Amino acid sequence: MKLKSNIGRLIKESGLRDEIFRESLNVKQHQLRKIKLGESFPTVPKLFLLAKILNCSVDQLYDVIKEGEIE
Secondary structure (H helix, E strand, O other): OEEEEOHHHHHHHHOOOHHHHHHHHOOOHHHHHHHHHOOOOOOHHHHHHHHHHHOOOHHHHEEEEOOOOOO
16 A cells, blocks of 8 residues: 655645745755655644645545555
């Protein structure tokens, strides 16, 4: 099982500037970039904060990809 991040897409669709996410999550630009690309995972408290900012549920931030499933 793998996780596919929807965070980058959701941030883009929100129309909010990266600065808002960097300040709210207390992360640097390169950290936010890695989160948006799915290269790193935010901590659980940051996931809940991110979901609140994006007005979505935490489970909408990622899709579960099962073994053998095409991404």
